[in-house]
Amino acid sequence: MPRFPTGLAFRYSLEINQSIGPFVPRPRCPQCAFSLRNLGLSHDARLVNFGAAMRALINFLGIMLVVLLIGSAISVAQENSGQRLTGYVPRLSDLMVVIQIRHSKLFYAVKRGNWPLADFELEQLTSTLKEAGTYYPKTVPSSDLTGSTEIKNAIAEAIKAKDEANFDQSFAQLTAECNRCHEAADRAFIFIRRPAFPSTFSNQLYGPRPTEQQKRGH
């Protein structure tokens, strides 16, 4: 790599930023007023090298552009291949908030008769639950999810048949499943219920956990 551009930039910054001794006027080129001593060249030689430097600079920029393009192509390819560059692992409670939203959406989709949306949300919900099991096998053991696979199938059937009564029944089982695990995981204070009013977050009771008798009334 020709060193001319870097050398020039270095000398330039030295001159601007730093005083390195008593001021000594430098010999100037009478034609262009550039410091000849800076470059250590005669006027003609400097002109010739200036052209070479420009070519080197253009070559350098071209190479940088290619490097950047290849770099971004590699990162896109890695993203598409599903490899996580950062090794990001979502927190369990973050996955759970996503599950909560989908639990609610599933319910409202059925209540509004949007069966394809209900089907979609059910898939999303169960795959996020599986993901929680993959990342946190101790807290969310797959044995705990077998019950929810059966419930999932029952809900899927109800959606396919557009059977709201069956859906309601299986949805209640699913909700009980959420709470069973929360209780087992010492998180009984996270109590999930059938959405109570039109709000995504109305599927959680924010007051104290209800008594067994109150639960049956739901």
Ligand code: HEC
């Ligand atoms: C097999 C276990 C298990 C199942 C099944 C489960 N959860 Fe959870 N959930 C947990 C655990 C453990 C936590 C507490 C995470 C923590 O402490 O970081 C939690 C936390 C939550 C939270 C609190 C998140 C927050 O940050 O506010 C919500 C909401 C939630 N779950 C919703 C649900 C819903 C809805 C379902 C059912 C569709 C469900 N969970 C099923 C284990 C489970």
